[in-house]
Amino acid sequence: MTQPTPARVRRCRDCDGFPVVAIDTGTRYPDGTRRTTAVTCRACEGAGARSIVPAAARSGR
Template structure:
């Protein structure tokens, strides 16, 4: 039987689109546009956020 797994939550910073191409507005000598490929800093390009670390209770 297949295991039931919970879907991983989508990154709130990139809404699940972790890698984007941004045009710089410049063109190369052969006419193509220059682009930059950027990945989300929050999820490091996965599109999903990792669960928060479990906080340890300290004190008495």
């Protein structure tokens, strides 16, 4: 039986398609829930995919 071909997705190699994550700060709110902070991937700037524009063009060179 043949194997299905995976879809060609341009995922960011740094975040692997998970561009925004919630990090636990270690503190809790009075109701007992944890306080978190959202952090975006610096490589893809929260897009989750690689840009097709070369890096030299993005930097204005």
